[in-house]
Amino acid sequence: MQEYAIIVAGGSGSRMKSDIPKQFLPIHGLPVLMHTIKAFRRYSDQLIILVVLPENQIDLWQELCEKHHFHETYGLVKGGETRFQSVSNGLMKIKDADALVAVHDGVRPVIFKEIIADSFKVAARSGSAVVSVPLKDSIRLIIKDKNKAVDRSQFRLIQTPQTFRLSWMQDAFTTSYQETFTDCASVLEAKGYPIFLIEGSYENIKITTPEDLLWAEVYLKP
Numbered sequence: 001m002q003e004y005a006i007i008v009a010g011g012s013g014s015r016m017k018s019d020i021p022k023q024f025l026p027i028h029g030l031p032v033l034m035h036t037i038k039a040f041r042r043y044s045d046q047l048i049i050l051v052v053l054p055e056n057q058i059d060l061w062q063e064l065c066e067k068h069h070f071h072e073t074y075g076l077v078k079g080g081e082t083r084f085q086s087v088s089n090g091l092m093k094i095k096d097a098d099a100l101v102a103v104h105d106g107v108r109p110v111i112f113k114e115i116i117a118d119s120f121k122v123a124a125r126s127g128s129a130v131v132s133v134p135l136k137d138s139i140r141l142i143i144k145d146k147n148k149a150v151d152r153s154q155f156r157l158i159q160t161p162q163t164f165r166l167s168w169m170q171d172a173f174t175t176s177y178q179e180t181f182t183d184c185a186s187v188l189e190a191k192g193y194p195i196f197l198i199e200g201s202y203e204n205i206k207i208t209t210p211e212d213l214l215w216a217e218v219y220l221k222p
């Protein structure tokens, strides 16, 4: 079955508060998104990669590609207002009848090829594979002005890639957008599809705020 990766990098990175969107900030001199694309290419030469970018940042990306002599093979897709819309735009570019699609945040550059491989293997068998890790901190539930300890073993932190059968994704993404759709798993779950969790890695961080860049520098050895 043909394997696709939709790498979503259509956001503005408001929480990073940087001059340019965080997906273009350098780690060891190379933009975050280039590290992410290279990680997926390391997984397979056969993988079809689609990269979703904000329409108004495509010129900047192309300048960066020239500057860094970045010549990986991938298709470019225009992003949307929300992550949901950006994924949806990526899905619309896929014309195969049958395929597997891994959706990954462009700002998670420390993704190991073994995890990508596992996500495709499990999704081929079960229809879905969502990367997750156990919590290391204690957590408390906030109820108005009070709070209460909860059993952390009942929770998982969810990462990407999130890999699914194309037909499941196409069906699920016909749903109207809801605020609670923070990832693809929540969209597929809302349509009744089962979500299978697989083991992720604590290094697979999402670059969201400035200190995350420092950790990514440590994890991505030059």
Ligand SMILES: Nc1ccn([C@@H]2O[C@H](COP(=O)(O)OP(=O)(O)OP(=O)(O)O)[C@@H](O)[C@H]2O)c(=O)n1
Binding pocket: 008, 009, 010, 011, 012, 013, 014, 015, 016, 023, 052, 079, 080, 081, 082, 083, 084, 086, 087, 105, 106, 107, 108, 206, 207, 208
């Ligand atoms: N309209 C959007 C919003 C987000 N994303 C992508 O989804 C991933 C996870 O989102 P997040 O970390 O929230 O990125 P931003 O939306 O850019 O950040 P912020 O919420 O701080 O503005 C990122 O790779 C981001 O580029 C996207 O493709 N299209």
Ligand SMILES: C[C@](O)(CO)[C@H](O)COP(=O)(O)O
Binding pocket: 083, 105, 158, 159, 160, 182, 183, 184, 206, 208
């Ligand atoms: C998709 C995701 O990275 C899984 O943890 C996360 O939900 C993205 O959240 P954000 O609100 O877009 O930062």
